[in-house]
Every structure is written in C-alpha cells, then in structure tokens.
Amino acid sequence: VTDHEEIRQLTARYNLAFDTHDVEEFVACFTEDCTFRFVNSGVVLSGHADVRHAVQNAKSDGRHCTSDFIIEINGDRARQRCQLTELGMDNGRAVVRRYGRYVDELVRVDGAWRFRTRELTYG
Amino acid sequence: VVTVDAMTARSDIVDLLAAIALTCDWGTLDEYLALLNTDAVWEMPANDDLGLPATRRAGHAEIAAGVRERRGVGLQGPGSNTIHVVASSAIYITSDTEACARSAWMYYGRVDGQLTLKAAGRYDDRFVRGLDERWRLRHRTVSFI
Numbered sequence: 001v002t003d004h005e006e007i008r009q010l011t012a013r014y015n016l017a018f019d020t021h022d023v024e025e026f027v028a029c030f031t032e033d034c035t036f037r038f039v040n041s042g043v044v045l046s047g048h049a050d051v052r053h054a055v056q057n058a059k060s061d062g063r064h065c066t067s068d069f070i071i072e073i074n075g076d077r078a079r080q081r082c083q084l085t086e087l088g089m090d091n092g093r094a095v096v097r098r099y100g101r102y103v104d105e106l107v108r109v110d111g112a113w114r115f116r117t118r119e120l121t122y123g
Numbered sequence: 124v125v126t127v128d129a130m131t132a133r134s135d136i137v138d139l140l141a142a143i144a145l146t147c148d149w150g151t152l153d154e155y156l157a158l159l160n161t162d163a164v165w166e167m168p169a170n171d172d173l174g175l176p177a178t179r180r181a182g183h184a185e186i187a188a189g190v191r192e193r194r195g196v197g198l199q200g201p202g203s204n205t206i207h208v209v210a211s212s213a214i215y216i217t218s219d220t221e222a223c224a225r226s227a228w229m230y231y232g233r234v235d236g237q238l239t240l241k242a243a244g245r246y247d248d249r250f251v252r253g254l255d256e257r258w259r260l261r262h263r264t265v266s267f268i
Contacts, residue, residue, distance in 0.1 A: 002130050009133070012213040016225050019245075061242060063268060065210040065227040085210075087229065087243045089268050094174060094243040096227075 003073045007080055010113050015064035026055045033115045039121040062088035076108040099123045125216055133214045135258050136222055144207040152190055156183050160251055160259040167265040205232040222250045244268050
C-alpha cells in the first residue's frame, strides 16, 4: 500500500509541477536516464536535459488530472498505467482539452520512486 | 516534526477531500460542516460564467451561509444535478497536526440537458488534526484553471 500511494503521489506532484511550471520539481520526478515517449507524435525525450528543455518551453495554463491507477510493484521496480484528463479554458469556458493514457516504468532510487520511462498516448 | 504515520495521514486526507466533495453535492449542511474546522476559511475568486462574486468566508456560520446561497440558486447540492470531482491531490504532511494539499477539481452539471464541464481549477488546502485525531479542512483557496 505504501509503494502504491508513493507512486500516486509522485504522479500528482508531476501533474502539479507541470501546471505550476516548477521545472526542477518536474525534472526530479524522473531518473537521470529516463525516456519519455509521446506515442502519437513519435517524439522521445531522453534524460534530464531533454525533459528540462521540454518543460521550460511548454505551455502550462491547464490542469492535468490522472486517475484509474493500475500499479504493479516488483521490488525496486514498478509499472503503472493510468488515465490522463487535461483541462483548460476555451473562450472563458472550462473544457477537456485532451485525454490519454500513461504507461510508466518506475524505479526506486535512494528510497524514492522516479519515472524511468513514460509513454503517453493521447486518445 | 512528523511522528504520525504519513501514509495513514495521506489516506485520511484523500478520504476527507472526497467526503467534502460528496457532502457538498449530496450531503446535509451539518455533514458538510463537520468536515471543516470551526475556524475554517473558504476563498474563491469571482467567476462571471457562474455568476459568482469573489468570496471569503470565515468560520462555520459564514461558510454555511455561502453554501445556502449556492444551493438556493441551484448551483450545487441535492437536486442541482451537479457534481464536484477532486483528482491528483499532492499531499504534504508538515507536522503531526498540520498538512496541506493541492488538487485539481472539476465541476460538472447539465446545460440544456447536456452533461457539461462547467468549471475546473485547483484547490490549495490546509488541514489540521484535532484532539480526536480527525483531520479537518482549515483553509481552502479555490482557483479556476
């Protein structure tokens, strides 16, 4: 239960860091050797430098919400699948901008879970 | 210094956040207020789309008055066909009696019969743990997207 909740908290902090443009908190969610693949576009980010550059240049005026977590723990490794709902404003009205699915591989580094790979597929 | 079990505390706060949303939508006023500290503060900026002015309510009596107003015009509560959904709560236990959380929220209702996302944003919350060992909301700042 502890590991599951720690991973859900990591995912919540990731969402919050992106939405509040907290670059260092965002980068800290990943291992140094991470990869982040956007399945629809084929874009792949590799390592902290890529992730930092991407988030520094990202538009962050929405809210990322994740739900329906399926988490499998295997020692210091874990796999997570969850749903993404991305909210924003359109002409003054709240809208669902995008939805999608994350498939994540995580590792425990110095007692803390980090994303080693993230794959995001938009619906 | 944190000596409480952080995982239990986080779990309790997740339950509290859900209970606040559920009682806001379906509960009685007393059930809702029981989840808030007696000195709780609830703040929200103006929202023209919903026709709501900027609001700051302090204490149970003022917060109850705000809930009655919003229920009175059908914006929330039983019979309004609206729901609040809270998600992605990042929770920080800062001491044995204090915690904070930042959560995304969504507010759904019907517009011309269609299910509609009517508003969304973030809650910035602070909580206190009472002598009865129950966590309660002490301060909520609502923001829209």
